[in-house]
Amino acid sequence: MQNALICPLCLADNRCACAATTNRSSADKAADCWCMALEIPPTLLAQVPTAQRNRVCICATCIAAFWSNAGSEVGDA
Numbered sequence: 001m002q003n004a005l006i007c008p009l010c011l012a013d014n015r016c017a018c019a020a021t022t023n024r025s026s027a028d029k030a031a032d033c034w035c036m037a038l039e040i041p042p043t044l045l046a047q048v049p050t051a052q053r054n055r056v057c058i059c060a061t062c063i064a065a066f067w068s069n070a071g072s073e074v075g076d077a
């Protein structure tokens with residue numbers, strides 16, 4: 001199973017460098033992934049099944065979709 005490569009929200013390829021580079025040390029893997037440079041919204045993370053949370057990356061598409069939705073909701077901030 002390569003579930004680490006699948007976005008838990010949309011079930012598409014999450015393009016996670018952490019999961020793709022399995023032959024590196026865990027420290028290097030973490031530093032390499034694009035998702036480490038992005039802020040994952042806690043609200044979005046809460047939608048990930050507990051078993052996969054902090055183990056499987058959410059794809060960039062889902063993160064972008066979350067921010068575009070959030071932007072329309074926090075109009076009075």
Ligand SMILES: [Zn+2]
Pocket residue numbers: 007008009010011012058059060061062063
């Ligand atoms: Zn996704």
Ligand SMILES: [Zn+2]
Pocket residue numbers: 016017018019033034035036057
């Ligand atoms: Zn990642």
